[in-house]
Amino acid sequence: MFTLAALLRHASLELRVLVPGPPGALDAPVAWVHNTELPDPSRYVREGELVMTNGLWADQVTAARFVANVRTARAAGIMFGLRAETPRTPQALVDACREAGLPLLEISVAVPFTEVSQVVAGMSTDERKQALVSMVRRGDALATAISRGAGASGVLDVLRGDHDLPLAVVDRMGRSLAVAGAELDGDQLHAVAEGLARRPPALEVDLGAAGRAALFPVGAVGDIDAALICLQPLRELAAVEREALEQTARFLSLEVAKQQAVQAIEMRFASELLEMVLSGGRRAAEVPGRLRAFGVDPGGPLAVCAVAFADGEAATIHGLAEVIGEFFAREGVPAVVASGTQDVVAVLPWRNPESELPLLARRLVSGIERRFPGLRPVAGLSGLAPHAAELRPRLLQSREACRVLRRTRSGPAVRGFAELGTHRLLLGLLDEETLHQFSHELLGPLREHDARRGGELELTLRAFLDHDGQWAATAGVLHVHVNTLRNRLTKITELTGRDVGRTEDRVDLFLALTIDAMD
Incomplete structure (x- = not known):
């Protein structure tokens, strides 16, 4: 684009301003030039173009009508070309342009419109060349940066x-x-x-x-x-x-x-670290070196924090690990942050009193809430590991605490494993395969019976244990007669070999249901 002021600076065009238009009009960008003698060129003139005319339309429309038509096209202005028959710009055109606030230039009879077109084409070429040079130079500077x-x-x-x-x-x-x-x-x-x-x-x-x-x-x-x-x-x-x-x-x-490539590499190394911790054996010997690579001292007290979102929401979400990593970076705490299928785990050194760790976790949860509005993040903590060799049970404990919190829609967003029930403390020390086998052996027959007969034995057992073995309360919540409840419990005893009337058998059934809920 060019401006009318730039055209005026070309002395060879012998231009003169008759109507400058509103303030700034001469410095406004002009799209191109358009030569026309049509009485109404509004259908053909593009917005921002400069209309060049010799006034041959004067015997068909008035100057005021011609200017109005040019204004309709939102042209940048009018350039009137003098000729032998009209050695002066008609005063009616000057008055109409002044009334309409439209710039009006006059060009000498000695200069053809083609000269104006050549000058404009040259200016456009120079502009494109300058833009290209600027883009190449800026591209080099950006690549260098x-x-x-x-x-x-x-x-x-x-x-x-x-x-x-x-x-x-x-x-x-x-x-x-x-x-x-x-x-x-x-x-x-x-x-x-x-x-x-x-x-x-x-x-x-x-x-x-x-x-x-x-x-x-x-x-x-x-x-x-x-x-x-x-x-x-x-x-x-x-x-x-x-x-x-x-x-x-x-x-x-x-x-x-x-940056994404670097983050992906760091995340993969962090995930491998968790696998090393969980697998134990020979790979556990690699854990200290991997911790040092993340700036975490493997010889000092270590804390593990598992973070996820509450039940009914996404267990993890894209970007959660990055948000957690940013939090610890702002806190000045080196940490290994790794994404799992159900949670994001952070391993960090902790030499402060253990009682201060939940405070840090609560600040973390608050920061996640701000970044992911509408979701409820929860964080499970373990006890402190004295050194890297003791990380495996702490990792399992923090994940178990997080898993319990995920299944609640209210209550605290941060809990330590030690705050869970004693039975969960014991379950957290056993391997998952053993626990699942125990749960399946007890609950499997009930589920097979319910699937085959359309029964509700598992639901009945859960309700009975949830109501501390109270017959009337259980029958009420299930909306059945006490005799019906007695018959169902008798069938449960027959299928599982556990008598709900005996404390030790009731404990087995309670643990089987708890393990099932941990999946």
Whole structure:
């Protein structure tokens, strides 16, 4: 694009301003030039074009009507070409342009319109050449910044060297990766994350007091993983600014992909560490070295925290491990954070009093709630392991505490394994295969009978134990007669070999149901 002021600076065109139009009109961008003698060129003139005319329409319409038609097309102005028959611009045209607030230029009879077209074409070529040179230069600078490890902040610095825009880089989890001339609060970061989550992603987001911001998606490994944010609406950005932002977003994808690759490697190593801890044996000897790689001292007291979401919600969710890792980084606590199928586990050194560990876990849960509104995170803790060799039972304990919390919709969000019932303390010390075999042997016959006969023996047993063996209360909750309850319990004894009237047999049945609920 060019401006009328730029045309006026070309002395060879012999242009003169007759009507400057409203303030700033001569400096406004002009799309192109359009030569026409039609009485009504509004159907053919594009918005922002400069209409060039010799006034041959004057015998068909008035100057006022012609100007009105040009205004309808939202043209940038009119250039009147003098000729022998009209050595002066008609005063009616001058008056009409002044009345309409439309710029009017006059060109000498000695200069043809083709000369204007050539000048405009040259200016457009120079503009495109300059834009291309600028893009290549900026691309080199962006590539250099990334290769030197400048990160997202370095990339923004390169862009701001060309365009003084308020910028930020935000990922799909609502985390601020870099800022330059802009500051975003928690609500604004969340608004950006919501915009990225849409399909297709939003092109603008409302940031409240900061107004609307343009969003330029940054893709990494096959998806939109972040966005380059400019705290200005799209309509206020010039074409060269939008092109620069789009180019920078493409380069940012390289930086985001690099960060994701590093995180994926760290997560895989962390998951392998959990496998080493759980497998025991020879692999357990590798645990201390792996802990040191994450900055965790294997020789000191170690704590294990298992985090998930409450029952009925996603056990884990994409990005939860990253949020937990960020939390411990802000707290200045080195930690190994690994995702499992049902939870996310963090292993961290802990030399403070053990009573302070739940306080840290509660702050962690609060931070997760803010990042994932609407979900209820819970955290299970173990006792402290004196060193790495004692991590396996602590890992099992924290996961068991977390598993219990996941099945509750209310109550504390953080609990230690020692706060669970004594029977759970004992169950947590046994291997899962033994526990599952015990539960299956006792409950299997009941389930087979219920499936075959359409019965409710397992439901009856659960209700009986939940009501502490009280016949009347159990019959009431099941809506059956006491005799019916007695018959069902007799059948349970026959199938399981356990008499619900004896304490030791009742304990076996209670443990079998508890183990079943632990899956």
